[in-house]
Amino acid sequence: MTEALASAATEDILREAAAWRDAGRGVALATVVTTWGSSPRPVGSQLAVDQGGRMIGSVSGGCIEGAVVKEAQDVIADGRPRLLDFGVTNEQAWEVGLACGGKVQVYVERVE
Amino acid sequence: MKRDLLDSLMQAQRRGTTCAMLRDLKTGGQGLYINGEFTGDFASGPNLKPLVLKAISEDVSGRLPEPYQDIFVQVFNPPVRLIVVGAVHIAQALAPMAAMAGYGVTVIDPRRAFATDQRFPGVTLLNEWPDDGLEALKPDRRTAVVTLTHDPKLDDAALSVALKSQCFYIGCLGSRKTHQARLNRLTRMGFGEADLARIHGPVGLPIGALTPAEIAVSTLAQITQVRRAKPAAPQSAAA
Numbered sequence: 001m002t003e004a005l006a007s008a009a010t011e012d013i014l015r016e017a018a019a020w021r022d023a024g025r026g027v028a029l030a031t032v033v034t035t036w037g038s039s040p041r042p043v044g045s046q047l048a049v050d051q052g053g054r055m056i057g058s059v060s061g062g063c064i065e066g067a068v069v070k071e072a073q074d075v076i077a078d079g080r081p082r083l084l085d086f087g088v089t090n091e092q093a094w095e096v097g098l099a100c101g102g103k104v105q106v107y108v109e110r111v112e
Numbered sequence: 113m114k115r116d117l118l119d120s121l122m123q124a125q126r127r128g129t130t131c132a133m134l135r136d137l138k139t140g141g142q143g144l145y146i147n148g149e150f151t152g153d154f155a156s157g158p159n160l161k162p163l164v165l166k167a168i169s170e171d172v173s174g175r176l177p178e179p180y181q182d183i184f185v186q187v188f189n190p191p192v193r194l195i196v197v198g199a200v201h202i203a204q205a206l207a208p209m210a211a212m213a214g215y216g217v218t219v220i221d222p223r224r225a226f227a228t229d230q231r232f233p234g235v236t237l238l239n240e241w242p243d244d245g246l247e248a249l250k251p252d253r254r255t256a257v258v259t260l261t262h263d264p265k266l267d268d269a270a271l272s273v274a275l276k277s278q279c280f281y282i283g284c285l286g287s288r289k290t291h292q293a294r295l296n297r298l299t300r301m302g303f304g305e306a307d308l309a310r311i312h313g314p315v316g317l318p319i320g321a322l323t324p325a326e327i328a329v330s331t332l333a334q335i336t337q338v339r340r341a342k343p344a345a346p347q348s349a350a351a
Contacts, residue, residue: 009214010125010188011122011125014118014121014122014125015122017118018118018119018122021115029113031135031184031186033135033137033174033175033184034174034175042173043172043173043174044173044174044186044187080140081137081140083137107135107137107184109113109135109140109142110113111113111115111118112113112114112115
């Protein structure tokens with residue numbers, strides 16, 4: 001477990017996600033729920049994504065955001081939350097992995 | 113995330129109320145813990161309250177321990193606070209930097225010429241004598257206090273309150289000589305060695321900072337270090 005982020009940043013992310021939703025766009029929220037080893041963003045870090053791929057916040061140093069945005073489109077489409085694993089031991093490491101050697105688990109859910 | 117939960121969460125954040133978001137990562141269940149009550153999918157489940165309260169008090173988000181490891185608790189505490197005493201040039205740099213780093217910043221200075229909205233746009237200002245101002249703000253273990261006035265009347269008044277609080281960081285601007293004189297005065301005021309050891313003076317990490325902005329960087333770096341850095345790993349106990 002890592003220390004919670006100051007809410008100043010998460011506040012902006014949630015507000016933006018709500019504003020996108022209010023504008024009628026599909027929105028998903030990705031949250032770092034577990035980390036192992038050196039991972040760039042602590043547990044609780046969030047990234048909001050809209051149906052057009054617009055994003056605010058982060059769940060890594062930029063290494064896995066692309067993949068999360070892609071998965072988020074499916075979550076927005078079917079409403080089913082996904083638990084994603086990223087790390088060097090993962091088969092996806094060749095495509096999207098964490099250069100720092102850490103592992104991270106990201107929960108992606110639709111904002112209803 | 114259900115919209116009513118998101119709205120309640122944002123409302124709590126606006127009010128500075130502590131809350132926690134719960135999600136069951138297996139079932140997609142979701143709920144909120146706020147003001148002692150669970151709402152959403154965890155309202156009638158197992159008694160998670162002690163575990164959630166522990167996460168809140170330790171300010172950590174994460175999965176709960178077994179057998180609830182599929183439940184992720186995300187803690188939303190109000191921002192950690194930085195109270196700056198002295199609306200001086202360094203404070204003008206430190207306040208926005210600290211805000212960017214996520215701190216809730218308040219600047220205290222009874223001198224109205226210094227503490228103006230024009231000099232501190234968007235920063236909470238308190239035109240009070242530092243001891244009264246600090247008393248009112250009730251520094252706790254999620255508060256850092258920095259004195260920058262260079263004026264013993266003002267700095268010492270602030271320190272007399274800060275040293276009696278649980279604040280996690282106290283830093284004082286001033287040279288080594290000024291700092292020694294400060295420690296002598298505080299000793300005469302009745303503070304002991306353990307109290308004085310809490311004070312970081314001269315304030316900031318030694319990076320050769322010269323300008324107000326650089327001193328602000330060094331100060332914010334030291335506050336970050338005190339808050340985040342893990343103590344060095346203990347040496348092996350084997351003889």
